[in-house]
Amino acid sequence: MSTKISRREFLRLAGLTIAISLSPSGYTLFSAEQFDKEKSFSPNVWLQITPDNKVTIIVNKSEMGQGVYTSLPMIVADELEADWKRIKVKAAPAGNQFIDPIWGMQATGGSTSVRHMFEPLRKAGAAAREMLISAAARKGIVPAGECKASKGTVIHKKSNRQFTYGQLSEDASKLPVPQNSSLKKEGQFSIMGKSLDRLDVIEKVNGSAVFGIDVFVPDMLYASIERPPAYGAKVALSYDREAAFKIAGVKQVMDVETLSYGYRGKAVCAETIEAAWKGKTALNVKWDKGSHSELNNESLHKMLIDHLNKNGVVARNDGDAKLALSKASKKVEAVYVLPYLYHATMEPMNCTAYVTTDKCEIWVPTQSQTGVLQAAAKITGLKTDQIHVHTTYLGGGFGRRFETDVVEEAVYLSKITGRPIKLIWSREEDVKNDLYRPANCCKIEGCIDDKGHLLAWSHKVVVPSIFSRVFPQMMKNGIDPAAVEGIENMEYEIPNVYVEYVRLDAPVPVGFWRSVGSTHNAFTVECFIDELAHAAKKDPLEFRLNCLKNHKRAYKVLQVAAEKAGWGKPLKKGQGRGIAQHLSFGSYVAQVAEVSVDEKNGTIKVHKVVCAIDCGDVINPAIITAQMEGGITMGLSAALKEGVELENGGIASSNFHNYELLRMHEAPDIEVHIVRSREKLGGIGEPGVPPIAPSVANAVFNVTGIRLRKLPMKPEALKEAMVKV
Numbered sequence: 001m002s003t004k005i006s007r008r009e010f011l012r013l014a015g016l017t018i019a020i021s022l023s024p025s026g027y028t029l030f031s032a033e034q035f036d037k038e039k040s041f042s043p044n045v046w047l048q049i050t051p052d053n054k055v056t057i058i059v060n061k062s063e064m065g066q067g068v069y070t071s072l073p074m075i076v077a078d079e080l081e082a083d084w085k086r087i088k089v090k091a092a093p094a095g096n097q098f099i100d101p102i103w104g105m106q107a108t109g110g111s112t113s114v115r116h117m118f119e120p121l122r123k124a125g126a127a128a129r130e131m132l133i134s135a136a137a138r139k140g141i142v143p144a145g146e147c148k149a150s151k152g153t154v155i156h157k158k159s160n161r162q163f164t165y166g167q168l169s170e171d172a173s174k175l176p177v178p179q180n181s182s183l184k185k186e187g188q189f190s191i192m193g194k195s196l197d198r199l200d201v202i203e204k205v206n207g208s209a210v211f212g213i214d215v216f217v218p219d220m221l222y223a224s225i226e227r228p229p230a231y232g233a234k235v236a237l238s239y240d241r242e243a244a245f246k247i248a249g250v251k252q253v254m255d256v257e258t259l260s261y262g263y264r265g266k267a268v269c270a271e272t273i274e275a276a277w278k279g280k281t282a283l284n285v286k287w288d289k290g291s292h293s294e295l296n297n298e299s300l301h302k303m304l305i306d307h308l309n310k311n312g313v314v315a316r317n318d319g320d321a322k323l324a325l326s327k328a329s330k331k332v333e334a335v336y337v338l339p340y341l342y343h344a345t346m347e348p349m350n351c352t353a354y355v356t357t358d359k360c361e362i363w364v365p366t367q368s369q370t371g372v373l374q375a376a377a378k379i380t381g382l383k384t385d386q387i388h389v390h391t392t393y394l395g396g397g398f399g400r401r402f403e404t405d406v407v408e409e410a411v412y413l414s415k416i417t418g419r420p421i422k423l424i425w426s427r428e429e430d431v432k433n434d435l436y437r438p439a440n441c442c443k444i445e446g447c448i449d450d451k452g453h454l455l456a457w458s459h460k461v462v463v464p465s466i467f468s469r470v471f472p473q474m475m476k477n478g479i480d481p482a483a484v485e486g487i488e489n490m491e492y493e494i495p496n497v498y499v500e501y502v503r504l505d506a507p508v509p510v511g512f513w514r515s516v517g518s519t520h521n522a523f524t525v526e527c528f529i530d531e532l533a534h535a536a537k538k539d540p541l542e543f544r545l546n547c548l549k550n551h552k553r554a555y556k557v558l559q560v561a562a563e564k565a566g567w568g569k570p571l572k573k574g575q576g577r578g579i580a581q582h583l584s585f586g587s588y589v590a591q592v593a594e595v596s597v598d599e600k601n602g603t604i605k606v607h608k609v610v611c612a613i614d615c616g617d618v619i620n621p622a623i624i625t626a627q628m629e630g631g632i633t634m635g636l637s638a639a640l641k642e643g644v645e646l647e648n649g650g651i652a653s654s655n656f657h658n659y660e661l662l663r664m665h666e667a668p669d670i671e672v673h674i675v676r677s678r679e680k681l682g683g684i685g686e687p688g689v690p691p692i693a694p695s696v697a698n699a700v701f702n703v704t705g706i707r708l709r710k711l712p713m714k715p716e717a718l719k720e721a722m723v724k725v
Contacts, residue, residue: 041169043131043177045097046124047076053152053166055080056088060098061117062108062367063091063200064394064401065630066685067623070198071114072121074619078191079125079184082165083152089199094369094389105370109402109512111585111683114619118681126181128172135172136163186678195622200393212365212392213424215352220420223413224276225256226283227265227433230649231507232291235266243282244268249275252417253283258408259378267409269417273424292507293649300646303506304337304441307462312502313477315484319496321445324456328447332535336444336524336709339643341437341513342659347395348430351410354420355380360387360411365394367402375404379411398634399512402470403435431659432651435511436644438464438483439504440520444528452536454547456496459487461521464510465503478503482512486521486690491554491583492529492547508646514634515686518584522690523639523697523711526580530698531707540579540698541567553677554581557590557612560675565592565610572596575607578699580691587615587682588675591632593668593695597703599722602715606636606668606696614675615682624684625672631688632670637662639693643712 041049048056057073069089077087092098092106099106102116129149136154137144140161147156155162203209228234244253249271256264268279325331352363353376360380366372369389376387394401406423414421425433442461449455465480474481483501513519533543541562548555558581562568567577574596581590594608611628618624641660645652653659697708706721 041128041131041165041173043128043172044124045092046121047080047128049128049165049169049172051166051169053083053086053164054088055082055086055152055165056090058090058092058098060092060100060106061113062365062391062394062397062401064108064365064367064397066113066627067198067620068108068113069200070196071619071623072117073199074191074196075114075118075121076125078189079122080129081149081151081190084191084196086152087199091391094373094387094391095384099370105368107368107370107402108397109367109399111587111685111687113685115586115681115683122183123181126183127178130178130181131172131175132165132168134175135168139163139168139171192619194620196620198623204393210392211347211395212350212352212363213347213395215363215390215392215422217352217354217363217420217422220352220354220422221251221269221271221417222273222276223267223269223410223421223423224273224280224426225265225267225409225423225429226280226285227429228263228290228650229287229432230290230293231295233287233289233649235285236288237286239266239283239285241283243284244279247275247279247282250279253279254413254416256409256412258405258412260375260408261405264405264409267413269413269421277426290649295507295649296647297645300439300506301337303504304439304462305335307502307504308335308441308443308460310502312460312500313479314499315479315488315501316497316499318494319456321456321458321496321498324496325445325447325458328455329450330535331445331447332528332531333443333445334528334531334707334709336440336442336527338440338520338523338711340439340508340510341638341642342431342434342644342653343396343398343400343437343513344642344659344661345394345396345398345400345430348427349400349406349425350423351406352420352422353407353410353414355411355414358382358386361390362387362407362411363390363392364407365392365397365401366404366407367394367397367399368404371402371404372407375408376411379408380415398514399516400434402512405435427656428654431653431655435509437513437519438466438510439506439508442524444524446528446532448532448536452538452543454492454494454532457492457494458498459524460500460502461487462502462504463517463520464506464508466510466512466516470511482517484521485517486582486584487525489583490525491551492544493550494547507649514631515584515689518582518686518690519635519638522580522582522584523693526582526691526694527697527707527709530578530694530701534701539568544579544581553588553614553679554583554590557581557588557614557675560612560673561590561592561610564612564671564673565594565608567592574703576699576702578695578697578702580694580698582687582690584687584690585683585685586680587613587684587687589613589628589687589691591691591695593692593699595696595699595703597700597718599704602718602722604640604696604700604713604718606640606666608669608671609636609692609695610671610673611688612673612675613684613687614677614679615684615687616677616679617681618674618676621674624674627684628672628688629670631686632692633662633667635689635692636668636696639696639711640666640713
């Protein structure tokens, strides 16, 4: 007996039922080949119109909460003149025809989804619109120029005849696809620019949305991996293989070795997830101390500080900062230290894979379909057209799901066992085996003249490299672009600027974390500019604006955020404001934080955040607002709470009891203002994160006179800083 049931229905009916057998979810692959089999109009791979008037938009970007299942269809639908109520969305399969035309691969990240797909999707919609108009003109035997498309129909006003897109789909499919269709002009858009409801809301609310963890495949085994507790640790002592097999349901025990990530540990494959977990515990693996047993919080801090004394590579050198600093009458110095950060996706890493002699199927919440294809091809020896990737919804991405480690593990295990494998990481595994936001340390020196003008800025940053592992071809002259983003390209108008990068090679693996290098560099730059403003005896807003006279977009968002926040107006006793701005991923963001500080216990309370963003053309204002709110919340969590702890050569943090996140009652009121401009599209998924930490730190100084140069800003950090003052 099998029943397909939504999560909501399951909870309503099952109540406290402990065990229940559910059938496979029925999650199916929508492939390009299906277009040819269906009686539909598909002038390109991005859309499909069927006789029932449904318009299906194929989205090649992964939906992880950022709204691409709505914003990208809006682009197509507007040029197509579709009826928005008839729009459906499907995830694109992995394949060359669905690659990002700018990146040359199918992946989601860098806040690029709308920016990279805007033109291709507009052209796709416009071409289809022209073909439908041509089909209607032929059907009505009238000139195409007398026909107009509107809301899913083509109308010939003179004869008062009209045809729906569904009625025209078969005829339109026989016409040649135009290569240079005319696009709409400004003022002609009917869908873009509006705050439309997201298309994925209903299935997420009713529980029918399929996330990676929801996938079930007939005859599958569950897998769990006992992983090394320290970097470089090996099974040098013992493990009890026989004990694992005594657990009912355990089928296989094996080592897992991946091509890209090396040795992963000992896997237990079983009929149920509970059996896999019990079998893993029964192994009772005894590990050696690993290759970096001395690694802990203190040794990491020393490593970072020591690297400040090493020579690096120059990323920017304008004027002569060293000379200007040596002659300065007023000079400011500061050292900032930031921790490794865990991604904390609410859905832990998971993947379901099935490898046979001539096919490989993978169900995975991924940000890199091309990466998944390439990894599976290497492991299985199959051609990419024999590998089918089902992209599910992502329960959070933040850059973590750009990695393919969990995919490589699942594919490897399926290949060895010959059965479908569902691999789910526990939260503890997820915390301890992440590819973290890099720890960071920097020393900044700056000077001002007697009139309070900023003369020189010298910035030495120590940080591990992400790109040397992920995209080594993008390393130029030994510089990791993420390490210096937000510093090397900062827009403050300073005559003498020197930026130096020192690479730190530590055993802790690092990867992309929402806003990447900007997440730490915005903190150091915006805190230090505040320190310089104080030294110059200038208002922090005024000081910034004086340094941005030729950078109008940054200037404007600062003005808007300050005005809307009531900058300069009195607050309640014990409260203060801080301001910060940052350019990242093509968007300009400024934020003002209102905070209070309980100096007795060191607690920082953020009451309100006012945000202004200029991201160029606007597709969906509601999504922009939601992304700013989400970015601010995530950035605030990192600023106040988060930091990975290390001990005995590995990660000490293990779950949310010792890796705290911002709680709901700690979330501030957030007010978002979109600064409209006719500039090039900017991203929105990440730019909300960088300015929040410095705006809070600057507000703390405004209240207490204490500079916090180390994250997170936990009560003990504030108390320590108070003692030093």
